Amino acid sequence: MADTDNTETGTGGDRLVARELPSAVNSEKLIAEHAAINGTVVRTRFPPEPNGYLHVGHAKSMNMNFDLAFEKLGVAPENRETIFRYDDTNPEAESNEYIESLREDVAWLGWKPIRTTHTSDYFHKLYELALELIRRDKAYVCHQSKADIEASREISRAKSADPNAPGDPNSPWRNRPIEESLREFENMRKGKYAANEATLRMKMDMLSPNPNMWDQVAYRIKYVPHPHAGDEWCVYPTYDYTHCIIDSLEHIDYSICTLEFETRRESYFWVLEALDLYRPKVYEMSRLNVSYTVLSKRKLLKLVMNGFMRGWDDPRMPTIKGLRRRGYTPAILNAFCKDIGATRNANVVQYERLNAFARNGLHESSPRVMAVLQPIKMEISGRDLSGPEADISIPHYPFDPSRGSHTVRIENVVYIDKQDFRAEDSDDYFGLAPGKIVGLKYAFRVRCESFETDAAGEVVLLRVVALPDSELPEDKPKGSIQWVPASTAVPVEARIYNPLFTVEEPTDLGWEAELNAESEIVNTQALVDPSLLTWNPKAEDHFQFERLGFFVVDRDSTDKKLVLNMTVNLKDSKPKEAGMPNRSRKEEQAKALADKLARMSIAPEEMFKSQTDLYSAFDAEGIPTHDAAGEKISKSGYKKLRKDWEKQKKLFESASA
16 A cells, blocks of 8 residues: 555555655545555556567666565565566567567566566556546547647647747647547547547647647557457557556556656646546656666667677677676676665666676686686696696685585696787786796696797797796796696687777767677687586586686587686786777776775675685685685785775675664
8 A cells, every 4th residue: 555654564654755746646535445455565567568678777677666666665575566567559569579588587587476467458448448538528539640749749849938929739629529539539449540540639738838748649540460469459559548547457556667757747647637546656766877888779679680789688788688698697687786776866887886796696606617718839848747646626616615626637738828928028917928937727837938929920839847846936926827738628619798888878879889899709719627518518507717707608509619608707807808998087986986886795704705816715704815826825915915804894884884
């Protein structure tokens, strides 16, 4: 029950209040009827139109309508109900493909509606109510063309600025007799008019300062079969006519939408008042805007139809299908949506904020494997690798060795990543270079003796020598690189994803030119250590490629070759591929703020455990005790890490206060 603070419903006051209107007030009779039907239940609805695929903005709406709204209202779980409604009033743009896609996405995200409905289920009732509007002299059949209606609206617009402006904005058919409109509306239904020759318009107020009150169209003629209702109708109701009525018929307590619908409050309640129907409460929240992408259905459709993307489920798309294929899980998306919440303040959420939840969500469940995206052959001398000492035991999850381990056998020929070798060294580079010593992760240290290049100058072979413990330098090498054995490495295709656009907020005009040409980089020759196959990888299985990021098995995989998509790179690591946009100081400040907000959700005991490229063991508080190569961290190093841990502890506790 939405009209009063009723402790029986578990509500603790109405926190979803926006602009009030006299027409929104229910009579005592309507309140009593609504209470008799809903009882202690508080009901919301999620009503997408099946004219496209759901995106992350819809995920925010689902989170609000299935969960957050009830949390804000203090509604007990047993009194919560959400209806999943297909708002299917436009048969030209809708299809069974979209209907099925919406159903799959709602279920995949874990939301369970009390029931699923279609606006088209109510077509007969809506038609009866349209007849009632005519009988009450609140609607009329109009024969103005689109151009005529727009000309009338221009007059209304002029009179809003100057009441003495010339012209009459009203339709010539506005005051036709009621019986005539009833007859003509029936003729519309019987197909006696061509499309656009007649509409049913609501007799609102052409002199209102709100354009949404300028005699909106309630019904139009469309000789198009409906994907759900079939070919019974040739007249179809509009969103502005149906939306409020279906909310009322389904006894919705809170009709939640985005802020661009705020000016439709007048028309929403005008229809319900004209028909004396129950008026739900309406609350508008800001749309979700995410940096470096677009959430406009029109733009997303253009991305697909013009071939910029391979489909609605392209991993670069912000659609639920695309995010799922990219490797984001329901838990990640729902946690992200819960964290950003729902307010009336417009803002742009940094994509990195979503990535922070991805790292946190995938850390515990993703087995670690070693991989090289751009392999360089490396020959190792100086050590006999024919015996059992070449079998390297590697933990599935380095942060918790108790969860098991696997063995990778190191050989005299391995592959390392192209990014881990430079012909010329520098002080800020921790990879391999001529004469330099680095650690092979989980194995031993090597020194680069020489390298070979091809005709194009590309490095194709490295020669290194394994160092015995007696020859190790006093200063421990800072670098530790991953490797894969040449004879047993698993060939895979690894797809790396960068931001979809080169600018944080794509413009409305010319936005296609702002697409990032390197938003997807495909490494067709990537190699992964053989332990990958022991997991029997299948689509949507996750792995962490050590020192690189979290990857998910793509459905393009075959028996001959696996395909994996990078979900997100590891925290604080720089993408090694081109295509990342340069940031301005303002953008960097915004990103820093977003990073801080994301860090506030991470418990201090978890902050280091995802950094397995740096650390291999931790104490009871989650502070690293050993580096990635298994060496014990010095006292001074541990002291610095504890200081960082204490800062995170304060940040985390401040968020919980």
